[in-house]
Amino acid sequence: MGANLFANYGEAIAMILFGIGFGNLLLQNNLIKKIIGLNIMDSAVYLFLAEKGYVNGRVAPIVFDGVQEVEAYINPIPSGLVLTGIVVSVSVTALMLSITIRLYRRYHTLNLDEISVQLKKEGL
Amino acid sequence: MDFIRNFPAIAILLCLFAGIITSGLKQKAARILNTVLICIELVLNGCTLFYTVITGEAFVYVMGKFPAPWGNEIRAGVLEGMMGFFFCVIMLLSMLGGKKKLFDEVEESKMSLYYVLTDLLLSSLLALVYTNDLFTAYVFVEINTIAACGLIMIRQNGRTIEAAVRYMIMSLLGSGMLLLGICMLYDLTGHLLMSNIKESVQLIVAQGSYRVPILVTIALMCVGLAIKSALFPFHAWLPDAYGYSTVSSAAMLSSLVSKGYIFLLLKIIYRVLGFDVFKNSHIIDVLFVFGLMGMIFGSLNAIAENDVRRMIAFSSVAQIGYIYMGIGMGTKAGMVASAFHILSHAATKSLLFIAAIGLTDVSGGSRKFIELTGAAYRNKWAGVTFTVGSLSMVGVPMFSGFISKLLFAQAAVQNHAKMLPALIVLAISTILNAIYFMKTVIRIYTPVENTPYEKITFKDMKLYAVILVCFIVLNVLLGISSQPVVDLIEQGLSMFA
Numbered sequence: 325m326g327a328n329l330f331a332n333y334g335e336a337i338a339m340i341l342f343g344i345g346f347g348n349l350l351l352q353n354n355l356i357k358k359i360i361g362l363n364i365m366d367s368a369v370y371l372f373l374a375e376k377g378y379v380n381g382r383v384a385p386i387v388f389d390g391v392q393e394v395e396a397y398i399n400p401i402p403s404g405l406v407l408t409g410i411v412v413s414v415s416v417t418a419l420m421l422s423i424t425i426r427l428y429r430r431y432h433t434l435n436l437d438e439i440s441v442q443l444k445k446e447g448l
Numbered sequence: 449m450d451f452i453r454n455f456p457a458i459a460i461l462l463c464l465f466a467g468i469i470t471s472g473l474k475q476k477a478a479r480i481l482n483t484v485l486i487c488i489e490l491v492l493n494g495c496t497l498f499y500t501v502i503t504g505e506a507f508v509y510v511m512g513k514f515p516a517p518w519g520n521e522i523r524a525g526v527l528e529g530m531m532g533f534f535f536c537v538i539m540l541l542s543m544l545g546g547k548k549k550l551f552d553e554v555e556e557s558k559m560s561l562y563y564v565l566t567d568l569l570l571s572s573l574l575a576l577v578y579t580n581d582l583f584t585a586y587v588f589v590e591i592n593t594i595a596a597c598g599l600i601m602i603r604q605n606g607r608t609i610e611a612a613v614r615y616m617i618m619s620l621l622g623s624g625m626l627l628l629g630i631c632m633l634y635d636l637t638g639h640l641l642m643s644n645i646k647e648s649v650q651l652i653v654a655q656g657s658y659r660v661p662i663l664v665t666i667a668l669m670c671v672g673l674a675i676k677s678a679l680f681p682f683h684a685w686l687p688d689a690y691g692y693s694t695v696s697s698a699a700m701l702s703s704l705v706s707k708g709y710i711f712l713l714l715k716i717i718y719r720v721l722g723f724d725v726f727k728n729s730h731i732i733d734v735l736f737v738f739g740l741m742g743m744i745f746g747s748l749n750a751i752a753e754n755d756v757r758r759m760i761a762f763s764s765v766a767q768i769g770y771i772y773m774g775i776g777m778g779t780k781a782g783m784v785a786s787a788f789h790i791l792s793h794a795a796t797k798s799l800l801f802i803a804a805i806g807l808t809d810v811s812g813g814s815r816k817f818i819e820l821t822g823a824a825y826r827n828k829w830a831g832v833t834f835t836v837g838s839l840s841m842v843g844v845p846m847f848s849g850f851i852s853k854l855l856f857a858q859a860a861v862q863n864h865a866k867m868l869p870a871l872i873v874l875a876i877s878t879i880l881n882a883i884y885f886m887k888t889v890i891r892i893y894t895p896v897e898n899t900p901y902e903k904i905t906f907k908d909m910k911l912y913a914v915i916l917v918c919f920i921v922l923n924v925l926l927g928i929s930s931q932p933v934v935d936l937i938e939q940g941l942s943m944f945a
Contacts, residue, residue: 365624376635412590
């Protein structure tokens with residue numbers, strides 16, 4: 325168990341980072357810190373994918389020097405998934421940031437609890 | 449006839465292109481294009497359903513030139529065709545029913561953007577329904593989330609923006625877990641296509657290796673999708689999002705967006721993990737327990753609510769609980785009941801939202817119960833429709849809600865271990881439903897004298913009244929002729945495997 329954990333330290337770190345990001349996104353009060361948590365969480369998943377997609381001693385799947393054996397190259401799909409995932413998380417982050425700006429202009433605070441209190445005062 | 453095999457792909461792409469075109473159109477053109485688009489989608493999905501029923505088997509459509517283990521695929525069976533068709537019907541009715549309110553509540557310059565968002569929403573829903581590739585499903589889950597967030601906050605006030613932020617946070621937690629689950633599953637099996645993953649998962653389970661990773665994967669995907677579809681402890685964002693957004697958005701969010709995620713979960717259970725693997729994991733009991741809790745606490749919150757829109761929103765929490773209870777039973781009958789309840793709840797909840805707006809409009813725009821007194825006399829059509837929806841939710845025979853409660857009860861009887869809690873909670877939840885819905889119905893039919901609000905007649909709301917009648921017909925149809933629908937669901941579920 326411990327030896328496996330040490331051999332796969334990249335994946336282990338990815339899971340720890342995922343937990344950190346998840347906790348921040350869930351528990352922080354400050355919206356910007358929440359968004360940072362979101363980014364840590366997503367990056368952790370990409371780290372996991374990249375770590376799983378790489379095999380020691382192999383290279384990117386571009387035929388070089390006429391070497392055509394499958395064993396020489398890594399599977400390109402995990403890298404493709406990472407790219408797709410990055411695009412998704414960038415657009416989600418942009419959306420979150422834009423909503424945060426809206427809320428800040430209206431209520432002059434980034435704290436979600438304070439915003440809720442102000443909303444109750446407005447009595448909408 | 450074989451050209452119908454192209455229809456699911458065309459339906460998804462058409463929505464995406466219509467969204468792009470709509471962003472450059474003026475408001476009126478955008479509206480007409482949107483209505484025409486949904487009608488076309490209706491026909492395309494109807495044809496797909498018809499074709500799969502006739503041929504009696506599901507078909508796979510290869511996207512691009514790469515064959516099975518590498519390329520991307522679309523797969524359509526009876527259940528997929530039925531869900532696609534039904535989603536289009538509900539969307540059409542919700543858009544038309546909330547049209548007038550949309551003009552009042554949304555700034556004119558943002559109107560065409562609203563139609564872009566609905567086009568995107570429809571495309572992502574159809575993609576979730578038809579796709580055979582897990583990572584594609586994840587991408588469209590995110591598109592669905594973004595479109596839904598836009599639908600919530602298109603009506604600009606503090607409440608909706610706050611609701612949109614809360615919605616986004618919960619949704620992103622859910623999709624993060626779903627993504628991690630998909631990545632781990634890809635890591636275990638080496639495939640992204642659902643059918644190939646299933647073969648590998650069966651092999652792994654048969655060998656008895658990777659027990660913990662498989663369990664963690666199932667847990668991550670189930671919990672992720674449960675968070676996104678607002679299962680009980682994760683429902684904090686829901687009442688604000690449904691209660692304050694414009695009425696078409698509320699109807700679509702409650703009856704389509706959350707149902708899309710649940711349908712994806714059904715697909716994952718049957719087509720990715722395999723039903724037996726899912727059944728033998730303990731996650732199923734967790735879903736069952738949280739479903740039961742949702743049924744009770746959602747209803748209790750609804751009883752305490754003093755705002756009709758928020759009350760309907762809390763009732764959604766309870767109904768989502770029903771669906772997860774059915775999934776949690778772990779029998780085929782439970783799954784059929786859940787799938788039927790997806791349809792019946794979608795039809796009833798959008799009806800309630802659309803009817804409630806008619807009642808609040810004749811009460812000076814107030815949603816408090818005290819102002820709603822006698823509203824059904826001022827707007828007769830909305831009053832009758834709201835009553836039909838309430839009766840259906842409570843589970844009175846003739847309406848769709850009764851059939852789903854009946855199916856749930858039958859499924860509970862077949863499962864000895866879970867029979868007692870399921871039946872008891874079903875009974876309690878029905879009583880609680882009756883309390884708050886009948887309270888509202890009695891309130892709107894209580895006559896008042898000297899009311900300051902004016903009556904509204906058929907002439908002032910022709911389209912709205914027609915839409916209400918369509919909703920009632922849909923509901924009664926589901927209630928009376930439920931057997932063909934249930935047969936189709938059973939056929940579709942057996943096609944899944």
